Amino acid sequence: MAKTLFDKIWDAHVVREVAGGLTVFYIDRHLIHEVTSPQAFDELTARGLTLHRPEQIVATADHNVPTRYQDQPIQDPLSRSQVDKLTENCAKFGVELYGLGHQYQGIVHVIGPELGITQPGLTMVCGDSHTSTHGAFGTIAFGIGTSQVTQVMASQCLLLDKPKRMRITLDGDLRPGVTAKDLILYVISQLGTGGATGYFVEYAGSAIRALSMEGRMTICNMSIEMGARGGLIAPDATTFDYVKGRRFAPQGENWNRAVAYWQTLYSDEDAIFDAEQHFDASAIQPMITYGTNPGMGIPLATSIPVLTGGSEATSFDKSLRYMGFQPGESLLGKEINYVFIGSCTNSRIEDLRTVAAYVKGKQKAAHVEAIIVPGSKQVEQQAIAEGIDKVLAEAGFELREPGCSACLAMNDDKIPAGAYCVSTSNRNFEGRQGPGARTLLASPLVAAITAVEGRLVDITQYLN
Amino acid sequence: MEKFQTLRSGVVPLPIENVDTDQIIPARFLKATTREGFGANLFADWRYAADGRPNADFVLNDSRYQGHQILLAGKNFGCGSSREHAAWALYDAGFRVVISSYFADIFRGNALNTGLLPLQVSDEVLQGLFAVVTADPRATLAVDLQAQTLTVPGWAEAIHFELDPYKKECLINGYDDIDFLISQQAAITAYEQQRSWVF
Numbered sequence: 001m002a003k004t005l006f007d008k009i010w011d012a013h014v015v016r017e018v019a020g021g022l023t024v025f026y027i028d029r030h031l032i033h034e035v036t037s038p039q040a041f042d043e044l045t046a047r048g049l050t051l052h053r054p055e056q057i058v059a060t061a062d063h064n065v066p067t068r069y070q071d072q073p074i075q076d077p078l079s080r081s082q083v084d085k086l087t088e089n090c091a092k093f094g095v096e097l098y099g100l101g102h103q104y105q106g107i108v109h110v111i112g113p114e115l116g117i118t119q120p121g122l123t124m125v126c127g128d129s130h131t132s133t134h135g136a137f138g139t140i141a142f143g144i145g146t147s148q149v150t151q152v153m154a155s156q157c158l159l160l161d162k163p164k165r166m167r168i169t170l171d172g173d174l175r176p177g178v179t180a181k182d183l184i185l186y187v188i189s190q191l192g193t194g195g196a197t198g199y200f201v202e203y204a205g206s207a208i209r210a211l212s213m214e215g216r217m218t219i220c221n222m223s224i225e226m227g228a229r230g231g232l233i234a235p236d237a238t239t240f241d242y243v244k245g246r247r248f249a250p251q252g253e254n255w256n257r258a259v260a261y262w263q264t265l266y267s268d269e270d271a272i273f274d275a276e277q278h279f280d281a282s283a284i285q286p287m288i289t290y291g292t293n294p295g296m297g298i299p300l301a302t303s304i305p306v307l308t309g310g311s312e313a314t315s316f317d318k319s320l321r322y323m324g325f326q327p328g329e330s331l332l333g334k335e336i337n338y339v340f341i342g343s344c345t346n347s348r349i350e351d352l353r354t355v356a357a358y359v360k361g362k363q364k365a366a367h368v369e370a371i372i373v374p375g376s377k378q379v380e381q382q383a384i385a386e387g388i389d390k391v392l393a394e395a396g397f398e399l400r401e402p403g404c405s406a407c408l409a410m411n412d413d414k415i416p417a418g419a420y421c422v423s424t425s426n427r428n429f430e431g432r433q434g435p436g437a438r439t440l441l442a443s444p445l446v447a448a449i450t451a452v453e454g455r456l457v458d459i460t461q462y463l464n
Numbered sequence: 465m466e467k468f469q470t471l472r473s474g475v476v477p478l479p480i481e482n483v484d485t486d487q488i489i490p491a492r493f494l495k496a497t498t499r500e501g502f503g504a505n506l507f508a509d510w511r512y513a514a515d516g517r518p519n520a521d522f523v524l525n526d527s528r529y530q531g532h533q534i535l536l537a538g539k540n541f542g543c544g545s546s547r548e549h550a551a552w553a554l555y556d557a558g559f560r561v562v563i564s565s566y567f568a569d570i571f572r573g574n575a576l577n578t579g580l581l582p583l584q585v586s587d588e589v590l591q592g593l594f595a596v597v598t599a600d601p602r603a604t605l606a607v608d609l610q611a612q613t614l615t616v617p618g619w620a621e622a623i624h625f626e627l628d629p630y631k632k633e634c635l636i637n638g639y640d641d642i643d644f645l646i647s648q649q650a651a652i653t654a655y656e657q658q659r660s661w662v663f
């Protein structure tokens with residue numbers, strides 16, 4: 001029978017089906033970090049259990065770490081105790097840890113792919129909703145809660161019901177200045193924050209095929225922002241080239257066997273999806289969000305919609321009040337004081353290159369604070385090797401050390417109340433970047449141009 | 465996990481759509497390494513002013529709704545991050561049931577693993593419930609998990625709600641998935657021996 005890509009991987013990971021339509025589902029790789037793992041380790045201990053397969057777990061410290069002076073002890077006592085707890089737990093339970101200062105440390109969803117831990121055909125979980133990022137490799141990857149983290153620790157399995165399958169097809173060539181981030185912001189603006197709830201999404205079409213792995217990760221990363229359990233993209237030569245030679249990638253004869261298997265991972269021609277969506281990628285423009293959920297996005301050069309009546313109106317009004325915007329208003333010309341380039345959505349080397357290429361020889365506006373937080377130590381090192389650090393410094397941008405940073409503002413990197421921040425992260429929820437902070441989500445290119453201009457502009461006028 | 469069978473309680477109305485986990489429990493409160501105590505910071509940015517004083521116009525600070533164990537919320541409740549802390553915070557603050565017309569997937573799972581019942585109703589029923597609670601802040605609803613019914617004062621018929629049969633058993637008995645998964649050890653080990661696609 002014809003199968004979707006999702007079904008092929010799912011079926012290979014069914015340990016057994018149990019009554020009531022639930023599946024004991026096997027997890028190949030488990031990523032953990034300091035914020036959602038301590039309670040899971042404690043629960044394990046309280047029940048007298050231990051890790052079923054410690055070698056299938058990799059840990060890093062990313063969510064609450066400072067992005068300056070990482071060689072010194074963490075100042076905030078609560079953050080320090082959480083990171084110390086991770087270190088203790090990993091030592092006690094025999095888990096590989098890429099902690100602060102380690103050459104492989106970084107945001108979980110950046111280091112997994114970069115180390116070759118993420119591979120096609122696998123199943124991966126992490127106590128973090130943006131685990132969907134890894135789906136870019138043709139991997140079933142999704143975020144789980146802490147109770148489920150404990151379950152995977154104890155059994156390497158989860159008890160799941162099978163999600164429905166949706167395919168989102170994006171065909172056409174991208175316009176100048178349009179990036180993967182714009183594609184996904186556009187899709188979410190069309191489907192809404194709950195538009196894919198209950199589904200696992202496969203992205204397909206010529207616009208997806210043409211993307212780099214970094215771009216594909218940006219797309220899959222934000223699947224959760226429309227409620228999807230995860231997103232995935234069929235692996236192809238772009239995928240294999242990216243994985244090849246990475247630290248945990250298959251070697252020698254195993255590599256050939258792996259690729260032979262990976263080449264079978266695609267949706268069969270007549271496979272049936274529970275839902276299909278098609279978009280013309282060539283019509284998509286540079287995007288920005290104006291509200292307090294990622295579905296509230298518009299082409300940067302157009303105006304905020306006007307919503308009248310309906311059950312959504314109250315939430316819409318509340319959202320615009322928080323942002324200090326009016327219905328029907330254009331965002332062009334709005335003064336911006338903060339630009340944050342980072343997060344598991346857009347902190348990879350390709351993102352930093354995009355920013356550097358634009359800002360080279362230019363200066364950020366005087367009133368803008370522009371920080372760039374690389375996704376990992378390896379990205380940081382690569383940026384230094386390519387001289388990107390110097391280009392950024394000359395343009396007045398501050399290159400920090402790796403972590404989640406102002407994406408969720410658990411550390412000191414916060415946007416002040418009332419201030420506007422153009423951010424390359426994935427969530428513009430109220431208070432996400434600090435209490436009262438106002439976040440506008442956009443691509444690294446839009447962020448770079450905004451930092452230089454000091455206000456929102458129609459970026460298509462600024463491209464060489 | 466605590467058992468859940470029936471509940472009769474007043475309701476706290478929160479008629480906002482897309483309430484995300486960053487509102488339920490802001491990230492800066494996630495630094496604890498235990499499960500307890502998150503209730504104090506539930507909805508912190510709506511509940512308290514910048515100086516830490518309670519916001520008089522936020523429903524959790526309204527004396528008419530104190531002690532109520534059912535939260536009534538707009539569509540797509542719990543979207544956003546996977547933090548189970550959101551479910552813990554609601555539970556720790558005394559809630560045992562959240563009613564909405566739509567729940568984000570991860571939140572729904574986390575709630576069930578915490579012993580908090582995510583009770584899904586239609587958009588129409590949700591609007592009706594808001595009307596009942598707005599008219600009478602002391603209105604009490606009755607939830608019967610075994611019968612899968614929600615009884616509303618003044619409504620002729622109880623509302624039936626859906627729940628996965630396995631999850632229902634777990635809640636009623638206070639079991640969780642770990643007990644079950646551990647019992648599957650033999651099948652899991654057998655499966656691991658025939659995995660051929662990990663290179």
Ligand code: SF4
Nearest residue numbers: 130343344404407408
């Ligand atoms: S960068 Fe942001 S979204 Fe990504 S894992 Fe960190 S906190 Fe979560």
